Amino acid sequence: AQKITQTQPGMFVQEKEAVTLDCTYDTSDQSYGLFWYKQPSSGEMIFLIYQGSYDEQNATEGRYSLNFQKARKSANLVISASQLGDSAMYFCAMREALYGGATNKLIFGTGTLLAVQP
Amino acid sequence: DVKVTQSSRYLVKRTGEKVFLECVQDMDHENMFWYRQDPGLGLRLIYFSYDVKMKEKGDIPEGYSVSREKKERFSLILESASTNQTSMYLCASSLPPPRNTEAFFGQGTRLTVV
Numbered sequence: 160a161q162k163i164t165q166t167q168p169g170m171f172v173q174e175k176e177a178v179t180l181d182c183t184y185d186t187s188d189q190s191y192g193l194f195w196y197k198q199p200s201s202g203e204m205i206f207l208i209y210q211g212s213y214d215e216q217n218a219t220e221g222r223y224s225l226n227f228q229k230a231r232k233s234a235n236l237v238i239s240a241s242q243l244g245d246s247a248m249y250f251c252a253m254r255e256a257l258y259g260g261a262t263n264k265l266i267f268g269t270g271t272l273l274a275v276q277p
Numbered sequence: 278d279v280k281v282t283q284s285s286r287y288l289v290k291r292t293g294e295k296v297f298l299e300c301v302q303d304m305d306h307e308n309m310f311w312y313r314q315d316p317g318l319g320l321r322l323i324y325f326s327y328d329v330k331m332k333e334k335g336d337i338p339e340g341y342s343v344s345r346e347k348k349e350r351f352s353l354i355l356e357s358a359s360t361n362q363t364s365m366y367l368c369a370s371s372l373p374p375p376r377n378t379e380a381f382f383g384q385g386t387r388l389t390v391v
Contacts, residue, residue, distance in 0.1 A: 165319075168317070190375075192374070192378055194379065194380075202365075202384065202385050203382065203384065204367065204369075204382035206379045206380070206381075209378075209379060250319060250320065252320075252380075254374060254378050263327075263373070263374050263378075264310075264322055264325050264333070264335060265308075265310060265322070265325075265369070265371070265378070265380055266322055266335075266336070267312070267319050267320035267321075267322075268319055269317065269318060269319035270319045270320075
């Protein structure tokens with residue numbers, strides 16, 4: 160069964176420093192997608208970045224990059240040059256069977272609360 | 278822009294009431310999801326619909342049912358609300374894989390059962 164694990168309930172980072180948020184996953188599928196979402200205190204869910212299991216390059220979107228290590232089943236989010244506005248809850252998520260079926264659920268981890276300090 | 282709209286932002290219901298949470302999306306997405314979010318537990322999938330009238334149980338379907346009669350609308354039903362169903366409920370929609378499967382979320386409904 161698919162599973163997402165985020166082991167860091169909370170983290171602090173100094174403004175302008177880089178931070179890595181951990182995510183490990185469990186799946187028996189060969190084709191899957193990994194996502195990161197940001198949820199600020201306002202409650203909206205904001206899509207940040209996507210990595211497909213067959214993508215050879217690590218995904219990057221501006222200050223966000225995804226450190227994808229397939230053999231270790233990890234998909235860590237790296238935020239470079241942290242800003243005060245990065246303070247939020249961050250969720251890692253996964254969909255299986257990208258090419259194989261209709262019933263591909265999207266499941267989430269428990270989240271990491273990031274606090275950026277000035 | 279994709280828009281996912283949940284019918285209520287805040288809802289207060291009594292124990293034993295039948296509760297309907299409505300979600301509408303305007304991007305012709307096949308896939309729709311209902312999650313509940315609780316502190317320390319993240320987002321847990323209640324039900325998933327991959328097409329009209331098609332549904333699949335998520336990780337915590339007990340006490341809930343769903344309805345998808347039209348493509349744009351996905352309803353979550355609490356047959357007999359209980360206090361342990363007090364939570365934030367989030368609806369989402371997406372295209373099916375292998376197309377871009379980013380999910381778009383509604384603003385959430387904070388349900389309190391008293």
